[in-house]
Amino acid sequence: MRGRPGVAMSESVSVRCPACRREHVYEAPAYPCACGAPVSMPLDPDGIASAVTRRAWDDEWISVRCTACGRDGEWPRPELGCSCGTVLLVPVARTAADDAPRRKEPAARRAFQPVTIRTARDAVTAAAVYLRWLGYRDIRRADQRPPTGIGIAAHGLLAQVDPTVSPASLRDVECLWLTAMTESATCVYFSLAGYAPDARTRADALGVPLFVLDLTGTPQPVNSLADELDATGAR
Template sequence: MEAQRPVGVDCPVCGRRHRYAPPAYACACGAPVVPPLCSGARPEPVPHRSRSDEWVLVRCPACGREGHWPQPRLGCPCGTVLRIPVQPAAPQAPALPPGGQAGPPHIPLPRTAAAPRPSFRPLTIRTARDAVTAAGLYLRWLGFHGVAAERRPESGVDLRGPEVVARVDPTTSRTTLRAVERVWLYGRYDTVAAVVFSLAGYTEGARARADGLGVPLFVMDLTGTPQPVNGAADELVSSEQ
């Protein structure tokens, strides 16, 4: 896929005209993905940056996968940050392989995983920090050593290790599709497993997306004991070296 040609962008604040071409990102299939700009749409000033506005849903033209990619933006010399409108993509299920069935990829445990595993010792959850700590203990129990709390959890990753990244959602709202996709993207970038833990469960869209991407989902109660809620999580727990 060729990179999109630069388009003219007029700053609505000072009137300057810019030439802008959105960057290309690598899809999981290896093909470049370029956010398709809306033809004729005017850019919008961004007075305050919001996490909800940081990403746009874009479909890969090669394999049909959908993912959240950075929202195209342009900085004008007048000091205005411009949000460049992108053509929306409706969610769809991941494409089936030719003549095959869709299914989550196998997630191998690290070679340091104990076999058989000892009994897991949970940590009672009283705070959001406890939830992150309990999930970290569980990942280490599975065999992912070197797992530690992420310094910038606002990025969408709460735990990180040499072979895994994890999102821990301690809120009373069900974990969303976007949260699943974000941690999956970090896993793809780092070539490590991506896992999600939630106290309130998951939306239907999040469950379906995790099944298509092979992301293990766990729910935790206040005793701090994670329980698998999809096939990828069941496989991860049942796998022992």
């Protein structure tokens, strides 16, 4: 099926590896919008796959509009691993977010739909999905790279995602807080392995919400600040 802007694309496309010429069939994953509806990548059946030669944050995310509620969300750009070892960027069509008019977003939050964590990239996606569910917008890569993990930002917020197997340290929490202070932003920390006891104590003193990401992709509040953020959302 030939696609064109503003028209829903087929759910799967044929992808040829430019290195070994093997053909693959790629099916777009569906991601959970904050409203609860699934959002799929608009694949381009006429596009040509390219090999990933370097990583850049801006190249790894694509804006897609939910057809159910009209929200614009940032989701991972589709990739496919070929058996020859090449990682392919799956061609994506121009998205509905480029053409459709914006709709007013409903005030109430729906049930959170987590993203299963299998890789470090999944951990970042899970944190971004959660922040978007809380009501933060314009989620992007942070301007400054943290000493540990990956930094993401939204309007007025700086978040750090630590996908390592070591608990976040007191220094990790303090560095996040100091960076947020210089940017006049609030901050929040997500960790897969939890936090050292002194890191939790320091976070309470500095006002930093702490979350642990379980493998289902659901952030679990660690301190009362995180409980409050989970309950009230972005303000």
